[in-house]
Amino acid sequence: KNHENFLAKIIANFLVKLINKPTIAEVKPIVFNAYASLYSKGELNFQTDSKQILENEILFKEQFFKANKLIPALLTLNLYIKYPNQKTDIKAEIEHIFPKTTQWRPSYTGWDKEEAKSYIESIGNKMWLEKRLNIKAGNNYFDEKKEKYKKSNFLEAQELSKYTKNDWLKEDIEKRNEEIYNRLVDFFKQNID
Structure with missing residues (x-):
C-alpha cells in the first residue's frame, strides 16, 4: 500500500x-x-x-489542454483510474476516435476543417487501442469503429462500443475532454500535499 x-x-x-x-x-x-x-x-x-x-x-x-506531448501518459493514467481492473500487458497505440483524415459527412455541418484540427488532436478524441484493431478501424467513421472497439481488451474501448450515438462529434469530444480533465485533477489534488 x-x-x-x-x-x-x-x-x-x-x-x-x-x-x-x-x-x-x-x-x-x-x-x-x-x-x-x-x-x-x-x-x-x-x-x-x-x-x-x-x-x-x-x-x-x-x-x-496544450500538453500534447503528455497525452499518452495522461491517457494511461486516466485509463487506470477509471478502470482499475484494466489489464496492463496489452500492446497498444493511440486511436483517434474521430478520424484524423476522412471525407466529411454532411451530418458534420457547422464544423469546418480548420476548427476540427484542434478537436481531432485533443485528449478527448484519443484512447488506447490494440494496434491490429486500430489498423482495422482506420479512418472509418465512429459507427463503423464501434464494431472494432467491441473486440478490444481495453475496457474504455468496450464502453465506447456501446455508445448509443452513431456519430462522434465536437460535443462528444468536449464532454470527454472535461471528464478526463476532472478525473485527473481529482487524482492530482488527492496525491499532492
Missing part, C-alpha cells in the same frame, strides 16, 4: 510540473528532494510548488 501511495504522489507531482512547464528541469528537483528527505527524515517531501500550480485553476486547465 505504501508503494502505491508513493507512486501516486510521484506521478501526480511529475505530471503537474510537466503540464505547467514541459521540461526535464522541472522534475529533476522533485526526484532529488524526495530522495534527500527520505534519506534524512524517513519521509517523502518533494518540496515543490505543485499544489500552487493546481490552485491556479484557469491557467492549469489551459496548460493541461
